[in-house]
Amino acid sequence: xxxxxxxxxxxxxxxxxxxxxxxxxxxxxxxxxxxxxxxxxxxxxxxxxxxxxxxxxxxxxxxxxxxxxxxxxxxxxxxxxxxxxxxxxxxxxxxxxxxxxxxxxxxxxxxxxxxxxxxxxxxxxxxxxxxxxxxxxxxxxxxxxxxxxxxxxxxxxxxxxxxxxxxxxxxxxxxxxxxxxxxxxxxxxxxxxxxxxxxxxxxxxxxxxxxxxxxxxxxxxxxxxxxxxxxxxxx
Numbered sequence: 001x002x003x004x005x006x007x008x009x010x011x012x013x014x015x016x017x018x019x020x021x022x023x024x025x026x027x028x029x030x031x032x033x034x035x036x037x038x039x040x041x042x043x044x045x046x047x048x049x050x051x052x053x054x055x056x057x058x059x060x061x062x063x064x065x066x067x068x069x070x071x072x073x074x075x076x077x078x079x080x081x082x083x084x085x086x087x088x089x090x091x092x093x094x095x096x097x098x099x100x101x102x103x104x105x106x107x108x109x110x111x112x113x114x115x116x117x118x119x120x121x122x123x124x125x126x127x128x129x130x131x132x133x134x135x136x137x138x139x140x141x142x143x144x145x146x147x148x149x150x151x152x153x154x155x156x157x158x159x160x161x162x163x164x165x166x167x168x169x170x171x172x173x174x175x176x177x178x179x180x181x182x183x184x185x186x187x188x189x190x191x192x193x194x195x196x197x198x199x200x201x202x203x204x205x206x207x208x209x210x211x212x213x214x215x216x217x218x219x220x221x222x223x224x225x226x227x228x229x230x231x232x233x234x235x
Contacts, residue, residue: 005189005220006032007213008066010177010199011057012048013146014209020060022209026202029210030217033066033088035177035197037143038081040071043095044144051080058085066197068116068177070143071095075102082109090114090137090175093125103132114175118143119151123161133172135195136161140188141178146199150179155191162192181205185219196220 009031014022023034036054041047058065064087069077074091075098081089089106093115096102106113115126116137126136138158141148158176165172176193181201188196198216205212 003224004194005224006195007216007220008033008035008175008195008197009202009209009213010035010037010146010197011203012037013199013203015203019057022203023057023061023063025208025210026213027061027063029213031063031213033195034061034063035066035068035199036086038067038069038071038077039144043072043092044070046144051077051084054081054084054086064088066090066175068137069095070116075105078102078105078109082106082111086111088112088114088135090116090135092116092118092143093129094118094121099129100132103129107134116143116177119154119157123157123164126161130164130172131168131170133170135173135175136165137175137177137197138193139178140176140180143178147204148179150184150188155187158188158191158193182215182219185216186223189220189223 009026037048039046039048066088067081067086068090072095074096089111091102103113112134114135114137115133118139140150140154162174173194174192175195176188177197180188180196180198202209202212
């Protein structure tokens, strides 16, 4: 089966005064998901949106909504986020001492359940729940603010995670968030990323958001075609 790469624009970097237009733009350009950062001002030093705004976003798009909960006690938000209409929810391994229970609570709503992990947190923290997760969200910046630079050593973590998932034949996909743009997307894909979250590279680029999404998609498609060309050349 051909590897699948999904592009998930992050609305954290969008102009909230024209959010509906921004969402429409990336949807028409072929985005696969819409990434929504939910911050409580405690787990991370920033405060963003909650379920009422997510509910409004749900009415504005048919794209799956990918809610990244950067909050303390994330289990408290599961029911309200489910009611708001999200399709994916990720919770931080650093924030939840009952992660297995939380993942199953998310799945009870027929929502894809993911675990997010900060750059400095070792992968061993995921060992006991890796088989329960639908996806792992690897943070390649320290969470809380958009526009940060990609932390290069995280590439090694992505590769190691992809190897662990493959060795156990788990279904979890690898999502990566933070500092990804046209200049480093191929490196991130080569490390094993399958879902790419891009905020500033889409909504703060020097081109319209739709064009930025198409550029990222083009890079991903060329990356996927390269191994196929290499195999064809050997035959």
